[in-house]
Amino acid sequence: MPGLGTSFGRGGATTAQQDLANADCILIEGSSMAEAHPVGFRWVMKAKERGATIIHVDPRFSRTSALANIWVPIRAGSDITFLGGIIHHVIENELFFRDYVVHYTNASCILRDDYGDPEDNADGYFSGWNENRRAYEMESWQYKGEGLSYPERDLTLQDPQCVFQKLKRHFARYTPKMVEKVCGVPPALFQKVADTLVRASGPDKTAAICYAVGWTQHSKGVQIIRTASILQLLLGNIGRPGGGILALRGHASIQGSTDIPTLYDILPGYLAMPQGGDEETLQKYLDAHTPKTGLWSNTPAYFISLLKAYYGKSATGENDFGYDWLPKITADHSFFEYLYDMADGKMEGMFLIGQNSAVGAPNTRLQRRS
Structure with a gap:
């Protein structure tokens, strides 16, 4: 989940469902939790019994x-647009949890002078856009100072190159009028939601956000979740009882496919499946999948622990902890590739368990024809 990963270092929910009982307000969006997660919804009702909105x-x-x-x-x-409108309301009226924002987020960090956002460039792009590659080169996105560990900061949040001021300018367009035009939400109702969230956030109160595939399955799902993360950080609702962002997941589908896992390209704990050819040795695998910063910089420990769990005493340093015994991916073995193989006559049959893909999956016409 890149939206949460970008915001907090790891793409998982920041809280547990049981902690919702401690919330003073719960915003459920992109989900019908009472129907899709009825067991977890009991904690929402516990919060409501306590007086939460x-x-x-x-x-x-x-x-x-x-x-x-x-x-x-x-x-x-x-x-x-709806979440952006709340962010605009919080910033413009200085309703954010200032002490939290200054000391526990990157809002005070100062960006390099060559960084520019769409407002600076007037072309809809951030600085570093490479038209030939159709991708960003992110060198200009770095902080001033000595890298990520010791960036220059402005604790007053007034420097025009600090993250907070860039954020403020970016969300300035999300006015109540824009929210009404894009979302169809009347200004009075929007104001009621914004005021409720703000009143339930601060030094002695917290609000939580719950979402499910009503967000993630959008083509811009990552950006929706990222926007919710920004809002929760401004309100000081991350890392505190009753706060956070809860990604609601299905045991047999999304969460099960990554945690058990049933996806062909993932090992338990979101670890990547080794690729044949380029990752034939343990060291090559670790070099390819270990970033320098964040929780995933501990990938060697995670991965070797998994190998020891698999192979027990047979996993030793001398044999790369049994790495050679793991299967390696040699091609795209995803569901759609199977369909294409069936359509091309390369596959004669398939066992489908726990799903009706001819009804509930994309491109059902192709699936029936295959």
């Missing part, structure tokens, strides 16, 4: 909406 943002009125204090009908796909 439950907000459900969803195009349709569902059982979750019926149990919420506030239901916000919204146009499908307009979540970034």
